[in-house]
Amino acid sequence: xxxxxxxxxxxxxxxxxxxxxxxxxxxxxxxxxxxxxxxxxxxxxxxxxxxxxxxxxxxxxxxxxxxxxxxxxxxxxxxxxxxxxxxxxxxxxxxxxxxxxxxxxxxxxxxxxxxxxxxxxxxxxxxxxxxxxxxxxxxxxxxxxxxxxxxxxxxxxxxxxxxxxxxxxxxxxxxxxxxxxxxxxxxxxxxxxxxxxxxxxxxxxxxxxxxxxxxxxxxxxxxxxxxxxxxxxxxxxxxxxxxxxxxxxxxxxxxxxxxx
Amino acid sequence: xxxxxxxxxxxxxxxxxxxxxxxxxxxxxxxxxxxxxxxxxxxxxxxxxxxxxxxxxxxxxxxxxxxxxxxxxxxxxxxxxxxxxxxxxxxxxxxxxxxxxxxxxxxxxxxxxxxxxxxxxxxxxxxxxxxxxxxxxxxxxxxxxxxxxxxxxxxxxxxxxxxxxxxxxxxxxxxxxxxxxxxxxxxxxxxxxxxxxxxxxxxxxxxxxxxxxxxxxxxxxxxxxxxxxxxxxxxxxxxxxxxxxxxxxxxxxxxxxxxxxxxxxxxxxxxxxxxxxxxxxxxxxxxxxxxxxxxxxxxxxxxxxxxxxxxxxxxxxxxxxxxxxxxxxxxxxxxxxxxxxxxxxxxxxxxxxx
Numbered sequence: 001x002x003x004x005x006x007x008x009x010x011x012x013x014x015x016x017x018x019x020x021x022x023x024x025x026x027x028x029x030x031x032x033x034x035x036x037x038x039x040x041x042x043x044x045x046x047x048x049x050x051x052x053x054x055x056x057x058x059x060x061x062x063x064x065x066x067x068x069x070x071x072x073x074x075x076x077x078x079x080x081x082x083x084x085x086x087x088x089x090x091x092x093x094x095x096x097x098x099x100x101x102x103x104x105x106x107x108x109x110x111x112x113x114x115x116x117x118x119x120x121x122x123x124x125x126x127x128x129x130x131x132x133x134x135x136x137x138x139x140x141x142x143x144x145x146x147x148x149x150x151x152x153x154x155x156x157x158x159x160x161x162x163x164x165x166x167x168x169x170x171x172x173x174x175x176x177x178x179x180x181x182x183x184x185x186x187x188x189x190x191x192x193x194x195x196x197x198x199x200x201x202x203x204x205x206x207x208x209x210x211x212x213x214x215x216x217x218x219x220x221x222x223x224x225x226x227x228x229x230x231x232x233x234x235x236x237x238x239x240x241x242x243x244x245x246x247x248x249x250x251x252x253x254x255x256x257x258x259x260x
Numbered sequence: 261x262x263x264x265x266x267x268x269x270x271x272x273x274x275x276x277x278x279x280x281x282x283x284x285x286x287x288x289x290x291x292x293x294x295x296x297x298x299x300x301x302x303x304x305x306x307x308x309x310x311x312x313x314x315x316x317x318x319x320x321x322x323x324x325x326x327x328x329x330x331x332x333x334x335x336x337x338x339x340x341x342x343x344x345x346x347x348x349x350x351x352x353x354x355x356x357x358x359x360x361x362x363x364x365x366x367x368x369x370x371x372x373x374x375x376x377x378x379x380x381x382x383x384x385x386x387x388x389x390x391x392x393x394x395x396x397x398x399x400x401x402x403x404x405x406x407x408x409x410x411x412x413x414x415x416x417x418x419x420x421x422x423x424x425x426x427x428x429x430x431x432x433x434x435x436x437x438x439x440x441x442x443x444x445x446x447x448x449x450x451x452x453x454x455x456x457x458x459x460x461x462x463x464x465x466x467x468x469x470x471x472x473x474x475x476x477x478x479x480x481x482x483x484x485x486x487x488x489x490x491x492x493x494x495x496x497x498x499x500x501x502x503x504x505x506x507x508x509x510x511x512x513x514x515x516x517x518x519x520x521x522x523x524x525x526x527x528x529x530x531x532x533x534x535x536x537x538x539x540x541x542x543x544x545x546x547x548x549x550x551x552x553x554x555x556x557x558x559x560x561x562x563x564x565x566x567x568x569x570x571x572x573x574x575x576x577x578x579x580x581x582x583x584x585x586x587x588x589x590x591x592x593x594x595x596x597x598x599x600x601x602x603x604x605x606x607x608x609x610x611x612x613x614x
């Protein structure tokens with residue numbers, strides 16, 4: 001009786017993981033193809049298509065654009081999210097419950113809607129489509145997330161720590177910089193890396209808000225329009241590796257947090 | 261009379277519709293150890309927050325060294341606070357924690373470290389300079405918090421239930437050390453607690469608070485021996501309370517009529533006033549003595565052995581009689597259900613008019 005149950009549960013787990021990871025495995029495996037089509041039979045391994053990606057200046061500059069947009073927009077989203085979380089957690093404000101839900105509301109709105117709204121807004125403001133507008137879009141997308149993560153970690157037990165700093169003569173900016181931020185750093189870094197992961201992968205907003213210089217997901221989409229080839233697999237694998245790196249850094253930060 | 265270091269004048273405070281302090285005035289003399297004693301909700305912590313600058317009172321003012329500090333924020337007033345949860349900076353070493361206040365004042369690093377080490381030696385933690393707060397025990401964190409607040413040489417050190425989180429044995433030990441440290445540094449301490457033993461052990465000046473008012477203040481010996489109100493007679497130690505009415509005043513002797521007959525007592529009161537006679541448990545006798553004031557008979561309801569004495573509770577057999585509380589020698593044979601005859605010597609009776 002026991003053995004079949006165990007067999008079934010192992011089989012079930014294997015099926016689930018296969019279902020989740022098979023597309024990625026196929027992507028990575030056929031990026032190592034040595035012939036021109038990413039379909040069986042496997043002809044590799046070869047790094048030929050990775051070389052082709054790195055020699056394609058459109059792709060490499062899109063990759064650099066993506067990294068720039070991800071890091072700058074995430075830093076801004078975290079800074080704004082941290083300050084709003086601190087303000088709403090530490091001060092008694094009129095309508096603070098309403099402000100709190102309003103600031104997290106965009107989490108439920110689709111990126112397509114946010115992107116369309118920004119297109120109309122920038123059009124009216126006369127701001128041309130560029131990496132800047134895409135970056136602003138990413139701040140809009142990630143700020144609610146950063147706020148929610150940091151706000152959830154701003155417990156009451158830190159209030160007295162901030163008070164103690166003030167009591168000992170710290171000015172408000174010193175309290176923030178020398179006490180609140182260091183105490184909150186796991187939440188701050190977690191939201192930073194999560195934002196970077198999202199911004200790095202994001203397609204819809206970048207697609208709607210960029211024109212000549214664009215981000216990597218948009219460039220990959222351009223590439224896909226001319227059909228599948230192992231080069232798209234190679235660049236996709238690179239995107240995947242960077243995302244995994246962000247995710248691992250995030251896990252390490254959360255795991256290393258001291259209990260207490 | 262010495263000049264007050266801190267002068268709290270007619271402070272009232274409300275949180276919304278709730279009044280937490282009503283017309284509180286208090287003077288704190290330099291170098292004194294003041295304890296604010298009261299149950300939770302008595303307003304003692306609110307008063308401490310007002311002293312520390314974390315709250316601005318609805319009415320009244322706070323003078324520190326003669327200067328009006330009512331609206332001055334914590335950073336710019338000569339007070340520091342030791343928080344109940346210690347509120348140490350978890351990401352800094354003990355040395356940086358203690359040196360923080362000096363750093364904010366712009367004291368150079370070598371000087372800062374020297375002074376932090378000196379004060380850590382005073383609180384008995386000289387070896388902890390490079391440790392992190394999470395490596396220390398509760399009692400040690402408490403000392404770091406004390407050192408951090410003392411190193412900036414405040415005019416007044418405020419302690420918010422500083423021993424509340426420690427176990428009983430450690431609490432009694434830290435209590436002795438607090439007193440010794442206070443005598444050594446000479447700073448005025450204001451200490452909030454609900455523990456009357458702590459208050460009696462530490463205070464030069466004991467302030468009993470209840471319901472947002474000061475019930476009684478003075479040396480702990482005075483407050484214990486001659487409580488001013490019913491509340492302080494029962495909160496600062498226990499008392500048996502017998503109600504009565506003033507029937508006659510003869511010179512400096514007042515005759516109080518109680519359920520057990522008239523009692524002559526040396527005190528002043530208005531004729532016809534409702535008063536209470538209080539007897540401390542160690543003064544209540546259970547066997548009738550010559551020249552004592554008798555309080556009828558009572559049935560013993562509980563006998564609690566406390567090591568050096570027995571605590572006896574007894575209910576009066578008379579309907580209007582009070583519950584009696586007595587501390588008796590361990591040798592006295594007394595059991596639940598025994599009939600006893602409570603009495604006391606006249607000089608041990610305290611008349612309370614409030």
